[in-house]
Amino acid sequence: MEVEKEFSEKAKKDFALVERAKNEDQKAYAELLRRYRRPVYHLVLKMVRNQEDAEDLTIEAFSKAFKNLPKFNPDFTFSTWLFRIATNNCIDFIRKKKLNTTSIDTTFHDDGGDEMRMDIKDKDLNPQEAAIRDQKIHLVRAIVTKLPMKYQVLVRLRYFEELSYEEIAGEIDAPLGTVKAQLHRARELLYDLVKGKRDVI
16 A cells, blocks of 8 residues: 555554455554554443443444454545544434434544544435444444353343443342443453454353
8 A cells, every 4th residue: 555645653553454354464453453442431421421432432433443454545544534433433322312412513634634523414314324334333343252152142142232320220130339330341342352362261
């Protein structure tokens, strides 16, 4: 891939990591995750204003990005593309949950200094958006099957059936604190799986 000179050194490094990741280089996935996990989390947290939801949405953003790396357009920086995926994920979440938030109408700057606006789109998914959502579901399902069974159950209830933490506690007859702690552990394991650390399971 030929990288344009106007990109920063960090952006050029990202391009190289993306190319390696496309060739299933697990270390490249891990490095991209290390570089952007915290910025993406803080972006998401600013929008949804809830730490647990922000953790969930951060996982989804990286899952979607890694799934769609072949479609990445190098005319833009990887950070711009990743932040846009995370932002759109949050917009879908906010629309669905009808959250009261003001940050949706703000702008922020990506790594390259480009201004990005969080615009709300029409609430009906177009065919491309629906396809992306289906891809996300399939990817998450594939990753979840690598988790221990107790975590699989929790993740399915949280992500696929979209139950609240309180509803999950009632469903599996467990204390709310236990549900939150085990879902936190499940998220950690999911991150490890994304990074290729399959020996942790």
